[in-house]
Amino acid sequence: MNISLISPEVASSDSEPMIISASLKSPSVKVTERHHHSRGQLAGTLQGLISIEVESSQWVIPATHGIWIPPDTQHSLLGSHGPFYGWSIYIQKSECNNLPNKSCMLELSTLLREAITRTMTWNNSELQPEHKRLMAVIVDEISIIPQVDIALPMPKDIRLLKIALALSNNPSDDRNINEWSVWAGISRRSLTRRFTNETGFNFTEWRQKLRMLKALELLVAGRPITEISLNLGYDNISGFIAIFRRNFGVTPGNYQKAMRNNRPWRNFNDTII
Structure with missing residues (x-):
């Protein structure tokens, strides 16, 4: 199944909100073709393993970690291993200056995981000040959580x-x-x-x-x-x-x-x- 979590136009928009979150649960294996967008992306899965190609590297990512993909970086989802249950957040390019400038695997903290989960409950509701504060926490957390060398090249x-x-x-x-x-x-x-x-x-x-x-x-x-x-x-x-x-x-x-x-x-x- 070749489905993007959000439209290419939205993924390349630098307008508000600061962070756009999306998740998908599907009984089918999910793949996406090679693409890029101007927003930075943190992607992961709630269960199972996914294989992602970022530029010339191919990695297997477990549910305990996420992969950071900087703005304008070519990448594709090679496939989920079994049914897909994954998520992504897309961060305004203008907010990515203090985030890693190369793709990397991140050890997801409990704080980051719970904050991302919270954003997925907002749907299309109008953002309140507390929503924007939580988005800023997410960006700060990505900038400081450990990068880990457990990526498995494919x-x-x-x-x-x-x-x-x-x-x-x-x-x-x-x-x-x-x-x-x-x-x-x-x-x-x-x-x-x-x-x-x-x-x-x-x-x-x-x-x-x-x-x-x-x-x-x-x-x-x-x-x-x-x-x-x-x-x-x-x-x-x-x-x-x-x-x-x-x-x-x-x-x-x-x-x-x-x-x-x-x-x-x-x-x-x-x-x-």
């Missing part, structure tokens, strides 16, 4: 992208590299070499990072850790915990507690729980 080779999208839709798929090469019609040697060249990770590392992004989403949703481990293709929970901690510096259980208590997981000390 390969560009159509055969490798086919594999990457299949794994994004089903991270627990445990086919080995030989099986994937046969399925995609590419030699193992070419798959290995191209995957590393195009993503910066070898195939095994890339699949593990994808599973970790999905784990973040499931933990925030409150799913039991044992269930998450099995759903992501890990045979034992201890292996999953070890890999999660190696990637994020915290155990899955303590990450989940941090999210439940609205605390920053980066500073969450395992020893004080």
